[in-house]
Amino acid sequence: MSDDATFEDGAERPLNLGALDADDLSVISSLAQDAVFPITEMKWAIRQRRFAVLLNRFRWEDTAARTAQPERVQALLSFDTVLEVASQGIDRSDKDTVLSLLSVTFEPTGDGAGHILLTLAGDGVIRLTVEAIEATLKDVTRPYLAPSKSTPRHPE
Structure with a gap:
């Protein structure tokens, strides 16, 4: 027989998701x-076929904080089975550049x-050629008050 869930079972925990x-x-x-991140926080480990980005992720899942005190958390977004990395619309030589992630999508080419x-604000994009989708998003710090003290907004 299984036990019923308790209130504590729903306690807030860091995200650790796979795709x-x-x-x-x-x-x-x-x-x-x-999510925002300095351009210097992107790494491609060619031998391990892994691409990773250390993000300052807005906590969209925390509905109360979105309106009262918006929070961010540092999170690691990583992809395995990466064969090639290319970018467009990004000046990779400017180490002070801060990028803003709009979406992560997949375009199949066959057999998985x-x-x-990774579509960025300002028309930038990072394209990862992968053998298959193997992605993780894992929070690695405690949440902190968003420096802007506001929730990101998008024109409708």
């Missing part, structure tokens, strides 16, 4: 939307392979 298909990736995309697109 193995496009639907899973859309969940990660919605939780990573409006395809391109993962």
Whole structure:
């Protein structure tokens, strides 16, 4: 016999999500939307075929904080089975650049392979050529008050 869930079971915990298909990736995309990160926080480990970004993620899942005291948390967004990384609309030589993530999408090319697109504000994009979708989004710090003290807004 299973026990009923308790209030404590619903306590806030850091995110630790995985994605193995496009639907899973859309969940990660919605939780990573409006994350900001310095260009220097992107790393491609060629031998391990892993691309990772340390994000300052807006906590969209915390509905109370969205209106009262918006929070961010540092999170690691990583992708495995990466064969190639390309970017467009990003000046990678400017180490002071701060990028803002709008979405993470998948364009299949066949047999589970395809391109993962990290679309950025200002018409920038990072394209990862992957053998398959293997992504994780993991919070790595405690939440902190968003420096802007406001919730990101998008024109309708």
